[in-house]
Amino acid sequence: MSASPASRPPRSPQPGIPPCRRPSSTRRQRPGAPWRAVAVALGFLASTASAQDLDLLRGQRNYLAACAACHGPHGRYDPALPGVQSLDPKPADFSDPLFNSREPAGDWFMVTKHGGALIGFSAAMPAFTDAFSDAEIEEMIAHLKTLAGEHNYPPGDLNYLLAFRTKKAWIEDEVVYFNRFTRRPDGEDAVANALEFEKRWFARWQTELKLVHEFEGGQGQWDEVEAGAKYVLYDHLPRTFLLSGGADFAVSLRSGNEAEAIPFLAAAKGLGEAFTLQTSLKSHLPFRDPGGGDLEWASVVHWMPTPWPRGVFPGLELTARAPFQPGDQDEVQWTLLPQFNFGLSRRGHVRAAAGVEIPLNQRTYDFRFHAYVLWDFADGMFWEGWRKGRAQPAGISEYE
Ligand code: HEC
Helix, strand or coil: CCCCCCHHHCCCCCCCCCCCCCCHHHHCCCHHHHHHHHHHHCCCCCCCCCCCCCCHHHHHHHHHHHHHHHHCCCCCCCCCCCHCCCCCCCCCCCCCCCHHHHHCCCHHHHHHHHHCCHHHHCCCCCCCCCCCCHHHHHHHHHHHHHCCCCCCCCCCCCCCCCCCCCCCCCCCEEEEEEEEECCCCCCCEEEEEEEEEEEEECCCCCEEEEEEEEEEECCEEEEEEEEEEEEEEECCCCCCCEEEEEEEEEEEECCCCCCEEEEEEEEEEEECCEEEEEEEEEEEECCCCCCCCCCEEEEEEEEEECCCCCCCEEEEEEEEEEEEECCCCCCCCCEEECCCEEEECCCCCCEEEEEEEEEECCCCCCEEEEEEEEEEEEHHCCCCCCCCCCCCCCCCCCCC
């Protein structure tokens, strides 16, 4: 077992090969030839998870022996248990499908192996690095993943890093502040600030609301407001593949009140253990003149060489925009956007990114500097999870 990839510490929050796989009986059939041909064409077949069956029964036995006193035999803590009463915060409910599906197995592996404190959770969650082998921890996590029963929520293992131009396939509970500086050859530089609020609904929906403000030539004004919805069309954890679709509607707040629809498709795919690929295709369709719109493709590859959420992760994004009526513009306008993503909080729920977008052909601007700060509010309040978790009075002392 120790030589198999699955017994190595899994990556997180991006998984590559997910550390915990379903038992083979529940694994879905390999896709048929036509779908595989499409997937090859899209470049999504660079990795496939190798078969690795985990001993779920042993995972359950170890869970009942080592974890159930605090987490409850069915994943929900029992407030009547003496050990639980002093716990603050109380452990989350593993039988809740939203929570259970949202958290990547790789994160849970890290919390179980190294304890809550190192990842910005409470130190009352002990480290089990000496008590269990990596394979045994994986089995317990695989057991934890069964505690929510059958459900339709997509797996959080397929939640990859947010880029700048590529639409994310994953659905979030998140607030993001974006900043963009555009350097123009004529000296008319522009600065745009935007605030976006994303909220999950039901198992597979997300809505988003975005407000954009722009400074141009020394003049500041509200630029546009955007509202939209996204739905997860397909997910496949063993193949680390996620596909979503949706639409945004943007209304210009400048004079003219131009409005447009922006339908999109977005996909995410793990590439081996440390790389992720995200791709999106969207179209801007002005209501007054849909023919004056465009088609925009963007892809980004991120490299996450470590499973710790706090770190610096490089990414490279490539975009292509094709106006329906190019006029005297290039038919396809390419840009390249090297960037870095920074995990700021220990828990990884507050992150920042910065990058520079360079036009490769149509040079209407010299470059654009992009930055954002995001807060994933499902993983805790903004100010939580930055420092080593504090030990409980009656808790474990090894991280104090
Ligand atoms: C002494 C009580 C205790 C024991 C024993 C315990 N836990 Fe925990 N665990 C906690 C507490 C408390 C938290 C919540 C920490 C927080 O939210 O700050 C937690 C959190 C977790 C989380 C993180 C969930 C999240 O919020 O993402 C995982 C995963 C976890 N425990 C797994 C295990 C496993 C697996 C075992 C057994 C091998 C175990 N725990 C044993 C108390 C315990």
